Structures are given as structure tokens and as C-alpha cells.
Amino acid sequence: MAPAVRLSRQRRFITPEPGETLETLAARVLPDxxxxxxxxxxxxWNLHIFLLRKPAGLLLGSDVVFIEPPLG
Amino acid sequence: MFDVLITGGRxxxxxxxxxxxxxxxxxxxxxxxxxxxxxxAARTIDAAGKVVAPGFIDPHTHFDVQLLWDGAARxxxxxxxxxxxxxxxxxxxxxxxxxxxSRVVGMFQQIEEMPPEAFTEAFEWCWEDFAGYRExxxxxxxxxxxxxxxxxxxxxxxxxxxxxxxxxTSDEIAAMQDLLRACLDAGAVGLSTSFVDIDENGRPVPxxxxxxxxxxxxxxxxxxxxxxxxxxxxxxxxxxxxxxxIDQLAELSLRHGIPTTFSPLFDxxxxxxxxxxxxARVEEQFARGAxxxxxxxxxxxxxxxxxxxxxxxxxxxxxxxxxxxxxxxARLASLTDPETVERMVADLGPDGGERMMGGLVVRGGxxxxxxYVGRTLSEIARERSQLPARALIDISLENGLxxxxxxxxxxHESTExxxxxxxxxxxxxxxxxxxxxIASFATYGDTGYLFSEFVRKxxxxxxxxxxxxxxxxxxxIWGLKDRGRLQPGKAADxxxxxxxxxxxxxxxxxxxxxxxxxxxxRDAVGIDAVLVNGEVAWAGGRYAxxxxxxxxx
Numbered sequence: 057m058a059p060a061v062r063l064s065r066q067r068r069f070i071t072p073e074p075g076e077t078l079e080t081l082a083a084r085v086l087p088d089x090x091x092x093x094x095x096x097x098x099x100x101w102n103l104h105i106f107l108l109r110k111p112a113g114l115l116l117g118s119d120v121v122f123i124e125p126p127l128g
Numbered sequence: 129m130f131d132v133l134i135t136g137g138r139x140x141x142x143x144x145x146x147x148x149x150x151x152x153x154x155x156x157x158x159x160x161x162x163x164x165x166x167x168x169a170a171r172t173i174d175a176a177g178k179v180v181a182p183g184f185i186d187p188h189t190h191f192d193v194q195l196l197w198d199g200a201a202r203x204x205x206x207x208x209x210x211x212x213x214x215x216x217x218x219x220x221x222x223x224x225x226x227x228x229x230s231r232v233v234g235m236f237q238q239i240e241e242m243p244p245e246a247f248t249e250a251f252e253w254c255w256e257d258f259a260g261y262r263e264x265x266x267x268x269x270x271x272x273x274x275x276x277x278x279x280x281x282x283x284x285x286x287x288x289x290x291x292x293x294x295x296x297t298s299d300e301i302a303a304m305q306d307l308l309r310a311c312l313d314a315g316a317v318g319l320s321t322s323f324v325d326i327d328e329n330g331r332p333v334p335x336x337x338x339x340x341x342x343x344x345x346x347x348x349x350x351x352x353x354x355x356x357x358x359x360x361x362x363x364x365x366x367x368x369x370x371x372x373x374i375d376q377l378a379e380l381s382l383r384h385g386i387p388t389t390f391s392p393l394f395d396x397x398x399x400x401x402x403x404x405x406x407x408a409r410v411e412e413q414f415a416r417g418a419x420x421x422x423x424x425x426x427x428x429x430x431x432x433x434x435x436x437x438x439x440x441x442x443x444x445x446x447x448x449x450x451x452x453x454x455x456x457x458a459r460l461a462s463l464t465d466p467e468t469v470e471r472m473v474a475d476l477g478p479d480g481g482e483r484m485m486g487g488l489v490v491r492g493g494x495x496x497x498x499x500y501v502g503r504t505l506s507e508i509a510r511e512r513s514q515l516p517a518r519a520l521i522d523i524s525l526e527n528g529l530x531x532x533x534x535x536x537x538x539x540h541e542s543t544e545x546x547x548x549x550x551x552x553x554x555x556x557x558x559x560x561x562x563x564x565x566i567a568s569f570a571t572y573g574d575t576g577y578l579f580s581e582f583v584r585k586x587x588x589x590x591x592x593x594x595x596x597x598x599x600x601x602x603x604x605i606w607g608l609k610d611r612g613r614l615q616p617g618k619a620a621d622x623x624x625x626x627x628x629x630x631x632x633x634x635x636x637x638x639x640x641x642x643x644x645x646x647x648x649x650r651d652a653v654g655i656d657a658v659l660v661n662g663e664v665a666w667a668g669g670r671y672a673x674x675x676x677x678x679x680x681x
Contacts, residue, residue: 067371069372
């Protein structure tokens with residue numbers, strides 16, 4: 057059993073389920089926002105997937121998908 | 129009667145203990161005695177004035193293919209390395225079905241920059257499984273090998289084309305577990321995976337298509353085998369991503385009782401908080417009981433290139449990559465097509481490449497005009513009344529493309545910052561990438577640079593600390609129980625060196641690969657002798673005909 061050590065707060069993330077898309081991920085992570093707004097937010101927090109990758113937006117099973125913006 | 133007696137040296141035994149004068153006796157490939165030992169020996173090595181230490185261990189290499197024609201992984205061995213870990217970053221040459229060879233060769237070429245002839249002319253593919261690869265390599269080893277097996281090739285074996293398309297089914301994951309068991313049985317010391325690498329077509333390597341559950345299942349096998357290593361290459365360019373990977377590795381480490389390591393961890397003076405933040409997270413995870421070892425290289429990032437071949441230097445310029453990936457004739461046609469060149473120059477932005485290329489230095493030693501050698505592209509371009517990007521293309525064309533440019537100290541270059549990080553108790557010195565990126569920079573001599581830059585010049589580590597880092601600490605992290613210490617009964621991997629001069633030679637281009645392929649190397653400096661399992665493998669500036677290297681796990 058691991059010792060009870062409190063980890064400092066870091067950016068929260070999830071990994072995609074098989075077959076997930078930006079839209080389904082956005083609905084899962086940000087259910088209270090409109091589909092467009094949720095997708096835009098999620099994309100802006102994950103430029104490594106939705107901007108820098110070729111083809112942009114190709115979701116991989118091993119991806120780290122941040123579900124919040126960078127911490128201040 | 130000893131086989132070898134090394135006399136009169138300062139023994140730095142790898143444990144961190146203070147250096148002491150004495151002798152080292154070797155018999156039957158093992159250390160027989162250390163210290164005040166005398167006796168007859170078949171061979172005596174006079175080490176007066178020199179340091180006698182355990183052989184160095186390099187935990188991050190890509191010598192997988194080179195080992196098939198060069199059992200010494202030259203010039204790694206002459207730098208004092210007696211054990212290397214190939215198979216990093218999700219790629220190994222086994223297990224690999226014949227039908228998938230060209231696909232994996234493409235991935236290796238993307239990473240290692242080896243010419244195609246290295247895979248077609250230098251050896252015969254006579255294996256598919258891991259045991260077969262081991263047999264093919266073991267025939268002529270002079271260096272010890274502790275190989276990882278690559279997640280990408282395991283996936284490819286089980287899933288074929290689908291390995292680069294989708295998540296695995298539970299049956300496929302079970303088949304991967306069985307295959308991993310077979311590889312561990314055949315001598316693999318662990319598993320490697322990658323979260324960043326791409327193949328030669330720009331497609332993510334197979335391991336990146338794996339769900340976390342797949343990696344978790346494979347790590348369960350590493351746990352079954354007494355806690356074998358998981359290595360990964362994370363998104364090292366973004367610290368939040370690196371920290372997320374540290375957390376994933378920690379979960380796997382705790383859940384399965386395995387050590388994990390990630391490489392590389394670079395320091396950047398442009399983003400000075402990044403490496404310290406990652407190290408702080410590692411400290412927290414170790415405090416929980418997880419083992420997540422960051423690997424940091426000693427050398428700064430230097431990249432050399434010519435337009436004769438594709439280069440990492442252009443990674444962020446897709447048009448340049450496309451042009452340079454073409455066969456020579458088509459490449460020349462593109463580089464002489466005014467429209468294409470105009471677009472290439474425009475890709476560099478309004479300054480015509482001043483920021484990205486202005487600091488490049490013409491290396492010399494090739495077809496470069498003497499008048500340009502040692503000067504910056506910025507200066508030369510001004511003299512030619514050209515933008516730097518256009519000058520680079522024109523100078524290359526005027527000289528048969530055989531003009532190499534050096535982009536020096538592109539990061540990880542601050543000795544004052546990096547020294548304390550290397551000395552950190554949780555920092556694993558490694559990430560040399562030995563045998564990879566061979567046409568961009570020399571991945572040899574990092575251990576010499578550790579001593580010249582961080583022990584002698586900066587004083588960030590003592591001699592004993594530096595030796596411990598790259599011997600017993602590495603052996604302990606990787607579970608190589610037989611290595612890393614000069615103690616009776618241990619394998620007799622020994623390096624004799626001069627701590628006043630050990631370093632790394634100048635980077636130079638050589639054409640010694642199959643097909644006369646080019647690579648950059650550095651010669652050893654200050655190393656007198658290297659013994660592998662008791663046999664002299666390198667001494668007096670020459671390789672011996674020793675074949676004493678083994679697979680060790």
C-alpha cells in the first residue's frame with residue numbers, strides 16, 4: 057500500500073475511450089455547456105491534439121486530454 | 129593465478145565510496161579481489177595515476193540494428209560503456225514477422241536516420257521472435273546488452289495493420305501479454321513505449337493507439353516477472369503533459385511493483401520552470417512509493433545537417449521535410465524550382481530565416497567553400513545580399529548539397545542549471561539516444577562530457593558521485609544485479625581512465641555504415657582500457673578481438 061502522501065494539484069486530464077471524438081469527449085467532460093462551446097474549450101486546452109497534430113484532431117488511445125485550462 | 133591484474137590505480141568502486149589506491153584482480157570474467165591484492169596474472173594493466181571504475185551503463189540507446197554488424201556498438205564501447213540498453217521508445221527488431229519488416233525499418237529510419245543499406249546489406253534477417261534476434265546478435269558481442277522489447281512491435285505482431293488504427297480487443301491484449309512473457313523469457317529486461325514518435329509517413333507509431341488499459345495489462349506482466357522496467361518517451365516539449373505521464377507511470381509502478389523511467393527530460397533556459405516542475409512531481413511520486421526515474425542527458429542539444437538528407441532540424445517546416453525526403457534527382461528539381469524555393473523561404477516568415485537559421489555555422493570538412501567555414505549563415509547571407517534561407521539553399525546547390533551546417537546549443541545548454549539536476553538523487557543520467565539520429569549529432573561521449581563539464585569544470589558532482597550515477601545507480605534502477613560495482617563476485621566490467629583528461633572528442637562525420645552511410649561520432653578522450661566480463665575489449669586506442677559481451681538481465 058502506498059504511503060499517504062498528498063500530491064500537489066496538477067492539471068486534470070482523461071484519456072479517450074475507443075471511438076471517441078472531440079464532440080463526444082466534450083459532451084462527457086463539459087456536459088453543462090453547449091456542444092459548440094464545449095468542443096471549442098476542450099480543443100483550446102489540448103492544442104497538442106487539435107492544432108499541432110497531423111491530421112489535427114486524430115484522437116489516440118494513449119492521449120492525455122486536459123479537461124481544464126493551464127493552472128495559474 | 130589471475131587472468132588480469134590492474135595495478136596501482138585509484139579505485140572508484142561505483143558505490144560512491146571515496147577513491148582509494150589499490151589493485152583489481154580478475155578471474156573467470158569476475159572480480160576476484162579489490163584493494164591490497166597481489167599475485168601472478170596472465171595480463172597486467174598498469175593503472176598508476178589513473179582511475180579504475182566499473183564499466184559505464186547507458187540506459188537509453190537505439191543500437192538494435194548496429195549490433196547486428198558491430199558487436200561493440202562503436203564508438204560507444206571506447207567511451208567506457210560496457211552495458212547498453214537498446215529497444216527504447218517502443219521499437220525493437222523483435223518480435224517481428226517477416227511481412228512487417230519494411231514497416232518497422234521505416235520507423236527505425238525515421239528515428240535513427242540509418243541509410244536503407246543498413247537494413248539490407250549488412251546482415252541476414254534470420255529471426256522473427258525475440259529469442260532469434262538474441263541469437264543473431266549474441267554471436268559477436270563485445271559489449272553487454274540489456275534489451276527492452278518495444279510495445280509497437282508487440283502490437284504489430286498481434287494486430288497487424290490494425291496496430292496503427294484502433295484500440296485492441298481483450299483477446300488481442302491477452303495475446304500481447306503472452307508475447308511479452310515470451311520476450312522476457314528470451315532475455316528482454318523490460319518494455320518500452322512511446323507517446324510521441326511517428327513513422328516515416330508521419331503516422332503515430334502503434335504504441336500510441338493503445339488505451340491505458342492495454343499498457344496496464346502489459347505492466348502486469350512486468351510485475352509478474354519480478355518488477356521489470358517500463359520505459360517511455362513522453363511529450364517532453366510540454367511540462368503539463370510530462371507531469372501527466374509521470375502520474376500515469378506512478379500509477380503503473382505502484383499497481384504492479386515495477387520501476388519506470390521516462391526519457392528525455394530536457395532543461396530549457398527559455399522555460400526555466402519546466403524541468404524543476406517535472407522533478408518536483410517525481411519527488412512527490414517517489415514519496416508515495418512509486419518509482420518514476422527521469423532520464424537526463426549530459427550534452428547540450430546540437431544539430432548538424434546538410435540538404436543531402438532529411439533532418440530533425442526541419443521538423444517544424446513540413447514543406448522542407450517533403451522536399452528533402454525526395455530522392456536526390458527530385459530533390460534537386462525542387463530546390464532549383466523558383467516557385468518551390470520561394471515558398472520554402474516564405475515558410476520561414478518575414479525575416480527570411482534570420483531567427484531560425486541566422487546562427488547556423490558552416491562546419492567544413494566537406495564541399496563547403498573554405499571562405500565560409502566557421503562563419504554564421506547570417507553573416508554569409510548578408511555578404512551575398514540574400515535572405516538566410518535562400519543563402520542556405522543556394523550555397524548547398526553550388527556545392528552539390530554537400531555542405532553541413534551546425535545549429536549549436538539549441539537547448540539543454542546551461543551547465544549551471546543542469547549540473548545540480550544531474551546530481552539530484554532521483555535523476556537517472558541517460559537519454560544518450562546512442563545509435564539514433566546519427567546524421568544529426570553524435571550520441572557518443574556523454575559520459576566523458578559528464579566528467580569534463582560537470583565534475584572537472586563545474587564541480588557539480590564529485591568523481592565518486594559521477595561514477596556511481598552511471599554504474600551502480602543505473603544497475604540498481606534496472607535490476608542488473610551483476611553489474612555496476614567493483615566488488616568480488618561481480619562481473620568484471622571495468623574502465624581505466626584519466627580523470628584529468630576524460631572527455632569527448634570533437635564531433636566529426638564518418639562514412640562507416642553499410643552502404644557508406646554517414647554518421648557523426650566522437651572519439652574517446654582519456655580512456656585507457658575497457659574490459660567487458662574480464663576481457664580487454666579496448667585498450668591503447670584500439671579495439672581488441674574480444675567477444676565477451678553477453679545479454680544480461
